[in-house]
Amino acid sequence: MRQFVVVGHDAPTTPDFALDDLAGAAGRLDVLCRCVNSAFFLSHAIREDVRAHLVLADSYTVTFEGRDLRRLNPDERSTAALIRNALERREDAIGHQPVESSPGVSIRRRGFEATLDALAPAATLLHLHEDGAPVVDYDPPDDPVFVLSDHHDFTADETALLTDRADARVRLGPKAIHADHAITVAQNYLDTDGFRSY
Amino acid sequence: MRQFVVVGHDAPTTPDFALDDLAGAAGRLDVLCRCVNSAFFLSHAIREDVRAHLVLADSYTVTFEGRDLRRLNPDERSTAALIRNALERREDAIGHQPVESSPGVSIRRRGFEATLDALAPAATLLHLHEDGAPVVDYDPPDDPVFVLSDHHDFTADETALLTDRADARVRLGPKAIHADHAITVAQNYLDTDGFRSY
Numbered sequence: 001m002r003q004f005v006v007v008g009h010d011a012p013t014t015p016d017f018a019l020d021d022l023a024g025a026a027g028r029l030d031v032l033c034r035c036v037n038s039a040f041f042l043s044h045a046i047r048e049d050v051r052a053h054l055v056l057a058d059s060y061t062v063t064f065e066g067r068d069l070r071r072l073n074p075d076e077r078s079t080a081a082l083i084r085n086a087l088e089r090r091e092d093a094i095g096h097q098p099v100e101s102s103p104g105v106s107i108r109r110r111g112f113e114a115t116l117d118a119l120a121p122a123a124t125l126l127h128l129h130e131d132g133a134p135v136v137d138y139d140p141p142d143d144p145v146f147v148l149s150d151h152h153d154f155t156a157d158e159t160a161l162l163t164d165r166a167d168a169r170v171r172l173g174p175k176a177i178h179a180d181h182a183i184t185v186a187q188n189y190l191d192t193d194g195f196r197s198y
Numbered sequence: 199m200r201q202f203v204v205v206g207h208d209a210p211t212t213p214d215f216a217l218d219d220l221a222g223a224a225g226r227l228d229v230l231c232r233c234v235n236s237a238f239f240l241s242h243a244i245r246e247d248v249r250a251h252l253v254l255a256d257s258y259t260v261t262f263e264g265r266d267l268r269r270l271n272p273d274e275r276s277t278a279a280l281i282r283n284a285l286e287r288r289e290d291a292i293g294h295q296p297v298e299s300s301p302g303v304s305i306r307r308r309g310f311e312a313t314l315d316a317l318a319p320a321a322t323l324l325h326l327h328e329d330g331a332p333v334v335d336y337d338p339p340d341d342p343v344f345v346l347s348d349h350h351d352f353t354a355d356e357t358a359l360l361t362d363r364a365d366a367r368v369r370l371g372p373k374a375i376h377a378d379h380a381i382t383v384a385q386n387y388l389d390t391d392g393f394r395s396y
Contacts, residue, residue: 019218020217020218020275022273022275023271023272023273023275023276030272030273030274031272034232034235034272037232037376038379038382041375041376041379042373042374042375042376043373043374043375043376044374073221074221074228074229074232074376075220075221075228075274076228076273076274076275077218077220077221077274077275078221134396135396136390136393136394136396137396171396172386173386173389173390173396174389174390174395174396175240175241175389176240176241176242177239177240177241177382177385177386178235178239178240178241178272181236181239181382181385184236184375184379184382184383185382185383185386187375187379188370188371188375188383188386191371191372191373192334192371192372195334195393196334197372198332198333198334198335198369198371198372
């Protein structure tokens with residue numbers, strides 16, 4: 001199982017945003033939508049062995065489950081609509097129980113730290129960082145969780161948390177790239193067994 | 199100089215499409231917009247050494263020039279607006295002369311074959327194909343031109359043309375991926391000198 005956690009610092013926590021202004025009033029939801037695209041799409045298929053968690057303003061986490069996903073399309077707008085649908089169900093998410101808003105998409109009340117706590121025990125947490133070790137020198141683990149930030153850097157608190165929890169700090173290349181591009185490169189790294197097996 | 203040619207088979211050739219329906223009535227222009235994003239964006243910069251050519255229904259080619267680009271944002275919608283602006287100037291593109299519709303974005307009357315003819319002499323044409331040689335075994339050339347197709351496969355005629363003109367046929371991994379993801383992986387391949395230098 002491959003997992004991705006993307007922290008959306010400015011992301012909406014209510015569904016009252018316009019699909020026409022994802023990069024503006026919707027708090028750069030376009031970034032998170034592209035991350036979902038990169039996590040799941042193959043040319044003519046969805047990656048079923050993937051789970052992606054979008055942490056919205058440290059309040060809610062929307063999880064996409066590849067095995068169950070339906071109605072996911074590659075464009076930003078339709079993915080934003082799925083996130084909006086999830087936010088419409090936010091009041092039904094009691095405690096830490098998730099609520100499924102459409103097939104393979106669920107929402108729960110859970111911030112960044114609780115999301116890491118829930119994932120860490122059974123997986124290898126990889127913090128993507130420009131000062132990390134070259135990923136090419138690191139053998140792909142069986143159950144990687146890549147943790148990424150949106151268009152902002154991680155905050156000091158998030159970085160401290162990651163320093164404490166992550167199993168490794170790796171970098172994907174010499175240049176800092178967008179979160180969705182990082183997911184695409186990470187997928188290729190895993191698909192090719194660390195760029196070794198084509 | 200890195201270049202990307204993306205063939206948009208269903209792409210619009212007039213500006214009368216809605217920005218709200220890129221994945222529908224606008225002929226999957228969302229795919230081409232994501233390709234532009236993958237070609238140019240670094241975390242906090244535009245890649246200046248990149249040129250991307252979108253071939254619209256074998257009729258017009260819209261070229262994005264990294265060195266001159268202004269007003270490019272990462273979201274699909276705003277990139278589609280730049281393409282629409284270019285199509286509004288299509289009647290001013292006489293013969294093979296380009297017309298610049300916004301800084302770094304120009305349109306000319308040029309189909310796929312003529313685009314390849316114009317680029318091939320000074321560059322190394324790379325045909326991305328699942329039956330190609332593993333790109334990891336291929337040294338990155340100085341002036342690569344990656345040629346990609348949108349959500350459709352290349353037609354038989356396009357494939358024949360590429361077989362004739364391409365310097366190499368390479369694959370980026372064991373799985374067929376979307377064109378914009380392929381551009382992201384190709385950029386990483388070039389950034390890391392063929393996945394060797396981090």
